[in-house]
Amino acid sequence: MRQTWEMPGGVHPPENKTQSLQYCIGTLPLPERLVIPLDQHTGAPAKLIVSVNDRVLKGQMLAKPSEAVSASVHAPTSGVITAIDDQPVPHPSGMTSRCITLKPDGKDTWSERQKIDNYRDASPAELLEIIRNAGIVGMGGAGFPTAVKLQPRNPIDTLIINATECEPYITADDILIQERPEEIVEGIQILTHILGNPEQVLIGIEDNKPKAFEALEPLLAGTNIELVDFHTRYPSGGEKQLIFILTGKEVPSDGLPADIGIVCQNIGTAHAVFRAVAQGIPLISRITTVVGEALATSRNYELLIGTPISYALQHNGFNESDCARLVMGGPMMGFTLQDPDVPVIKTTNCILAPSHAEAPRQPPAQACIRCGMCAEACPASLLPQQLFWYAQSQNYERLEAHSLFDCIECGACSYVCPSNIPLVQYYRAAKGEIRKLQAEHLKSDRARERFEYQKRRKEKAEAEKAAKREARRKAAEQAKARAASGAETAAPKQAGAADDLIKAAMARAAQRQSKPEEQIERQQRALASAEERVARAQQKLADAEASGTDQQIDQARAGLADTRHRLSEANRKLSELQAAEQSQSITEKINASPKALLEKKIAAITQRMATAEDKIAGTEDPAVKQALRDGLAKQQRKLEEVRQQLAESTDAAPVDKDGAEDAAAQAIARAREKAAAMADMSEEQKLRETVNSLKGRLQKAEQRLADAEQNGSEHIDALRSGAEKLRDKLAEAAAKLEEHS
Amino acid sequence: MLNVTSPHAHDGLSTADVMKLVLVATVPGFVALTWNFGWGTAINIVLAVATALACESAAVALRKRPVMFYLKDYSAAVTAVLLGLALPPLAPWWITVVGTAFGIIVAKHLYGGLGFNPFNPAMVGYVVLLISFPVQMTAWPAPYLIMPEGITPPGLWESLQIVFPLLAGGDAIDAYTAATPLDVFKHNTGLLAEQLYGAEPVFAAGELAGVSWEWVNLGFLAGGCFLLYRGVFTWHAPVSMLVALALMAAIFYDGGSSTSKGSPLLHLLSGATMLGAFFIVTDPVTSASSNRGRVIYGALIGVLTFIIRSWGSYPDAVAFAVLLMNFAAPLIDNYTLPRTYGREKSRRATEKQE
Structure with missing residues (x-):
């Protein structure tokens, strides 16, 4: 006989366990529809992988784990998905949550099942993957994903299987042990294998389940699994309490059982693990105790996940007018259901429909006389009367x-x-x-x-x-x-x-001030990044509108407005810079004396000739050489011409400087105005503006060309090429505009 | 469907049940008192209960609460019964009325009613009377067993006439009073304990610790054991009070010399010891909350009781000791939190975050 420890506190309410143990585990005919919530567990809701009108097979995954702590959801039978929407789910708040509605086709056709004949050949990682894919969660009530719990952060020396079932009325584990002890034992062995064979494996069971004890005990001969019974007292089945009763150790207040080398699993979970590994059956059904005096019969059923609770009640002669309240779970920790049509989920261990006599309304609360009976009953050794005092x-x-x-x-x-x-x-x-x-x-x-x-x-x-x-x-x-x-x-x-x-x-100071080209370049980079930021902010807003709170949406909106403002700022600055540069070049051009211009031209031609000579030296092809030489000769002639002009212009009168300056000022003002106007324009408007101005310039250039041809001017060539260039530019701008609009 | 939170089951015992159990548990002590001292206690209790219910109703009505709801919790009745048991039998009617009214109105309702009173209302009423009317409060009738020859104890009608002098039509009836065992020890000058036991009829006629008083205390002890068995309170406070009292008595017994303060048995079975230990010290509202706290609380009451009995100016001291410790209960609570599951040691209620 193994030593057990006495849990402090605890109560012993009427057990009420015999009502539902009259019959074996029953099944119900397929209901007309199954409603399968995506969030039946602790952690993130599962992520949908099917859509409406999909035909699905029994055991097919409908939604996959979305995060580390999450669990998948499977089709409990074959059929068609008729809806994916928010429906009431079993939750203390009576809230709605995303659910898949499955209309069974009545054929109950299985999808492909993958079994593992001998779990010992599989690695723990493989088995964990199977458990994760089978959507197994803690069957005791909390619904924590089992695969996560089986990967503890510390080495484990003790595996505890919780068969306590200390809540009154509930007999789901009891009957499961009575009817399927072999499967449970194999399930426990799979768990031990995954956990690296901990030193001790203990099954904790209250002494009010003698039949279950007798069914399980003979199967444990030759294993290292130990069945430990202790006297019935609520809440010995609480994880922390059970650990203390069986080992005398306490889970640290802010820690997990794994911190003291213990993992605790519900016995129903062990059974689900067996089914997933040895039979390839994911978690699509569970044993649920349907009990209470408002029912004609009380019984345990293996119910498909998604079965409406009202459906199970109707099959047991539910007398709604006699039902005091509808409870999911036991009378001590269960919560009331506002809507009897909510589905059975993975954690539905009991549906309690007590009569008015069975669960009378609580009389109004009286003053706390600090009698301390609560402190005597508290399994955590708290002072509930003081907590109440301070809570108030x-x-x-x-x-x-x-x-x-x-x-x-x-x-x-x-x-x-x-x-x-x-x-x-x-x-x-x-x-x-x-x-x-x-x-x-x-x-x-x-x-x-x-x-x-x-x-x-x-x-x-x-x-x-x-x-x-x-x-x-x-x-x-x-x-x-x-x-x-x-x-x-x-x-x-x-x-x-x-x-x-x-x-x-x-x-x-001059050195510090960067060159205009650099400034423009920098401003262009700033503009690009501002554009990018606007795009990001828009994305964020869209996200927020899709799923965020009002506050988030407001924030995103404000962010977008801010980035837009910055973008327009950047735009304006760039235009200013460009205008400034343009005005400078205009000023330079106008201010420069014809002599200077000519000198510049000479320098350019000399440069061109130098490159041409280099190229001639570099190439072998005689044809190319000839062409280059022709070009060179042409340049040479031009050079002569310009030199000639230069010589002439030195004698000419100086340019009217004041007039030139006035013209420059006007040009600058015009450029600035234009830039300011441009800054406020959209891209399309800008392009249109450019096209118009090019058209105007082209017209003027053509006019000048025609005049020159009439007068037989020597500048015909230059004018012609200038007009040619303008035409190209116009074509380019027009194309861009087309593209844009 | 009804939407309520768990748990959906409830144990049968209610606050009214608890109070009724307490009332039932006073029966043996009450019988012993009546057997030994006559009808006085019964008259006290009836008067006190009537006063208490009237005051409670008035106070609750003034506070605009449902009167019957509060009367049905029996708490006023318990206060009244305990005070009635503690008062000297055959005390004038106004003593009982004033004490009860003060207890209910001032000590209970002015602080917020049941559950919010820092002091035990019955003991407040008792102490107010003891300080204000010491003559009436220290006049205990002689036990029947040691009545002098030829004196017949008063019957019910005589008793009523003593309590309500108006009924006697001006011919005031006097009760025959006698010193209590604690009085005797207090005023002992120069006699050895043994001599005292031989000389004083109150001891000579007794078996354990003074005639009649031992039976009254044994009656309350029996009632206390019943409540303990029924789980109305835990053993911590009463047992630690009795042990502390007995220990103090043992230390200062001094072999029964002329300066002896009395044997442990005398202290345990005299005066209000058992009534106090099982019906007053166990009052949950005004005592410490945790079991550890209750041990300290009870023990200090035992020590204070002995100190005041021995060196104070009153022969009995349970009421004073209880009130003093009522003051200290919240302080004790701050330092006696139980160690909760998963924590290495107990915390302090005054612990601050960060």
């Missing part, structure tokens, strides 16, 4: 000091409270409130940190500036002092030195 006064600090979060909400305190106070309800509410406050606290902490960081940064910048100012002031003082001391001896020299200083400073 919303003294959250005291609540935390009284370890509110160690409360497992078993309901033992409420059960014994002579004043009928709904203690657990107070604790749940207080926990929710504290969590909310913590979240807000965290948020404000972050905001404060950000603010302080910003403040520090500003202070630092300010200090640096002040230091620079100070340095400059000192330098100036020194210079002054030097000037004063040297004034008598070398006044003229001093003046010269000051002049030099100013020149040097100007040169430095």
Whole structure:
């Protein structure tokens, strides 16, 4: 006989377990529709992989795990998916959630099943993958994905199988053990194999299930699995409580069983693992106790996931008018269902339909007399009367000091409270409130940190500036002092030195100021990145609108507006820069004397000739050489011509400089105006504008060409090529415009 | 469908049941008192209960709460019965009325009613009376067993006339009073304990710790054991109080010398010891919350009781000790939280976050 430890507290409500154990596990005919929620477990909802009107086979995966902690969902029978929408699900809040509605075709055709004949040949990783793909979650009630729980962060020396079933009324595990003990034992062995054969494997069972004990015990001969029974007391089946009863160890308050080398699994989970591994059956059905005095018969059923609870009730002679409340789970921790049509899910271990006599309404709560019966009943050794006192006064600090979060909400305190106070309800509410406050606290902490960081940064910048100012002031003082001391001896020299200083400073400033081309280039980069940012912000807004909260949407909108503003800023700056550059080149052109222009032309031609000579030297092909030489000769002639002109122009009168400057100013103003106008225009408008101006210029150029031809001017060639160029440009711009609109 | 939160099952015991159990448990002590001291206690209780219910109704009505809902919790009745048991039998009617009214109105409802009173209402009423009317409060009738020859104890009608002098039509009837065992020890000058036991009829006629008083205390002990068995309270506070009291008595017994403060048995079975240990110290509203806290709370009451009995100016001291410790209960609570599951040691209620 193995030693067990006495759990502190606990209560022993009427067991009410015999009603549902009169019959063997039953099945129900296929219902007309099955409603399969995507979120039946702890963790992220599963991700849909089928769509409406798909035909699916029994056991086919309908949704896959979306994250590490998530579980897949399978078709419980073959049929057609008729809807994927939000429907009421079994949840204390009575909320709706995304569900797949499956209309069975009645054929119950299996999809392909992959079995493993001998699990010992498979690696733990393979088995874990099977378990994960089979959508197995803890069958005891919490529905935590089993594959995750089987990959503990610490080495495991003890596997505990929970067959306690301490809640009154529920007999799902009991009957499962009685009828399928072999499958359970193999399931447990698979679990041991996955966990690397822990030293001890213990099955914990309360002594009110003698038949289950007798069914299981003979099968354990020759295995290292030990069946341990202990006396019946609620809530011995709580994971933490069971671990203490069987090992005397306590799971640390903020830790997991794995922290003390223990993994705990429900016995129903072991059975589901067996089915997944040895028979290739994913989790598509479960044993559910359907019980209560509002039913004609109470019985355990193997129900398909998605079966409407009302369907199971009707098959057992449900008398709705006599039903006090409809509970999913047991009377101690189960929650009431507002809608009897919600489906059976993976964690539905019991459907309780008590009569009014069985579950009378609680009389109104009286004052707490601090009798301490709750403290005697608390399995976590809390002081429920103090927790209640502080929950009422919303003294959250005291609540935390009284370890509110160690409360497992078993309901033992409420059960014994002579004043009928709904203690657990107070604790749940207080926990929710504290969590909310913590979240807000965290948020404000972050905001404060950000603010302080910003403040520090500003202070630092300010200090640096002040230091620079100070340095400059000192330098100036020194210079002054030097000037004063040297004034008598070398006044003229001093003046010269000051002049030099100013020149040097100007040169430095000029150097610092980058060339216009660079500025434009930088601005173009800025523009590109602003455009990218706008695109990103738009994407974000779209995302937020699809799935986010109002607040997120507002934020995204504000972000988009901000980036758009920046984009237009960048646009404006670029246009300004371009205008400035253009105006500068215009000024240069106008200001330059014809002589300078000619000199420039000579330089360009000389350059061209040099490249041509290089090319002639570089090529072997005689034809190419000849062509290049012709070109060179042409250039040579041009050069002569220009030199001639230059020689003539030196004698000519100087250009009217004032007039030129006026013209330049006008041109600059025009360019600026145009740039300003351009900045506000859309891309298309800009293009259209460009095309129009090119058209105008082309017209003028053609006009000039025609005049020149009439006058037999020597510039015909140049004019012709200029018009040619304009025509090309116009064609290009027109094409762009076409493309754009 | 009804939408409520778990649990959906409830144990049968209610607050009214708890109070009724307490009332039932006072029966043996009440019988012993009546057997030994006459009708006085019964009259006290009836008067006190009537006063208490009237005051409770008035207070609840003034606070605009449903009157019957609160009367049905029996808490006012328990307070009244406990005070009636503690008062000297045959005390004038106004003593009982004033004490009960003060307990219910001031000590209970001014603090917020049941569950919110920091002091035990019955003990507040008792102490107010003891301080204000010491003559009436220290006049205990002589036990029947040691009545002098030729004196017949008062019957029910005589008793009523003593309590309500108006009924006697001006011919005031006097009750025959006698010193209680604790009085005797308190005023002992120079006699050895043994001599005292031989000389004083209150001891000479007794078996364990003074005639009649031992039976009254044994009656309350029996009632206390019943409540303990029924799980109305835990053993921690009463047992630790009794042990502390007995230990103190053993330490200062001094071999029964002339300065002896009395044997442990005398202290355990005299005065209000058992009534206090099982019906007053166990009052959950005003005591410490945790079991550890209750051990400390009970023990300190035992020690204080002995100190005041021995060196204070009152022969009995349970009421004072209880009220003093009522003050200390919240402080004790702060430092005696139980160690909860999964934690290495117990925490303090004053622990701050971060």
